[in-house]
Amino acid sequence: MINWKVIFGIAKTHLLTKMKSTVTASLGVTFGIGAYITLVSFMTGLNGMLDDLILNQTPHVHLYNEIEPSEEQPIEKFTPFEDAWNIVHSVKPKQSQRKIHNAVPILNYLREDEKVKGAAPQLNAQIFYISGSIELGGNLIGVNIMEEVRLSNIQDYIVEGSPQALNNNENGILLGAGLAKKMSLSPGDRVQISTVQGDIFPLKIVGIYQSGLADVDNARSFANLKTVQRILGEAENYITDINVKLHNLSEAILMARQLEKQFQIKARDIKEANAQFETGSNIRNLITYAVSVTLLIVAGFGIYNILNMLIYEKMKDIAILKATGFSGFDVQMIFMSQAIIIGVIGGLLGLIIGFGLSSLIDGIAFETEALPTITTYPINYNPGYYVIGITFALISTFIAGYLPSKKAKRIDPVRIIRGT
Secondary structure: OOOHHHHHHHHHHHHHHOHHHHHHHHHHHHHHHHHHHHHHHHHHHHHHHHHHHHHOOOOOEEEEOOOOEOOOOHHHHOHHHOOOOOOOOOOOEOOOOOOOOOHHHHHHHHHHOOOEEEEEEEEEEEEEEEEOOEEEEEEEEEEOHHHHHHHOOHHHHEEEEOHHHHHOOOOEEEEEHHHHHHOOOOOOOEEEEEEOOOOEEEEEEEEEEOOOOHHHHOOEEEEEHHHHHHHHOOOOOOOOEEEEEEOOHHHHHHHHHHHHHHHOOEEEEHHHHOHHHHHHHHHHHHHHHHHHHHHHHHHHHHHHHHHHHHHHHOHHHHHHHHHOOOOHHHHHHHHHHHHHHHHHHHHHHHHHHHHHHHHHHHOOEOOOOOOOOOOEOOOOOOHHHHHHHHHHHHHHHHHHHHHHHHHHHOOOHHHHHHOO
């Protein structure tokens, strides 16, 4: 039966008598785990921020009417040419309204679906912002602002004012930050907008919206849905877009195809809308994890080399242990214990250093006009990374200690004592 107290006592003595090698091995684990925690926390935090910048502004399923060319041309309906091979150039899109047919029943249907977290109607209107004699083209989106707040993080991009201010003002507008800067406007001022038909309406600026995307902020503004319907002279059921938020993002593709067939409407899922961005995000995550794992593997090789050298230095001690009655397995456990002790100490110190460096980075100021709501560098304090770090430290030190300890187990004490 193994006397673990004696085993750990000998292992402790070996580590303390070779303090330089012990410290070096522990630091290898410490800095490997610390660098892993710092890198993966920072990179995943940064990737998460970039993902949120795009994905949080994109509905899981977007319903709208697509302008498409007519599948059947008039010449194909002309009897003399019905069996001919007709070639038609410059095919024009068919005339179709942007309004979603039966939008209100569709909204009611979606809101009763258990898979749907919420469905928000929108009215997208092409307008001109009038500043003196200058007209700036853009679009005004009519929304139910409190529903948008519930289903998205639009409130994070309102740098001045509040969603409640828009909800309480029938003639209010959340003006894009780029537009506000160009026209030297601020909350409390009035801005005139003109429809494509030439009708002019004054609206009061109740807030400034800044998405972080310059092209968006130079053209997009928000107003209440009823306000935009009134500006366009349309009825309360006039809706051009429906944004659907699901409880489970993975169901977006199937839901989009189902709604497209059921209501004969164009449905675009979030994967389709952000295919290129998602590819870039996956590549960034792959690089992050590849570099992080490399750091851990390098630390593991360092431990292996140090323990291997430690065994060579302790050849005589091993011979004496075996000569005094210790079995090969006992000797193996002694060196395995040393490896585990190094792994535990180095791993815990690595977690502390990783957390400290992450906190230090988290406190560094990071200010940019493109991301007004971000004030410091983003850090992801996911506990899973710390669990992975200490687990890898233990596994790597176990493997790094197992191979040299197996060699120590097979050492012939007679040959060592004889010096052969």
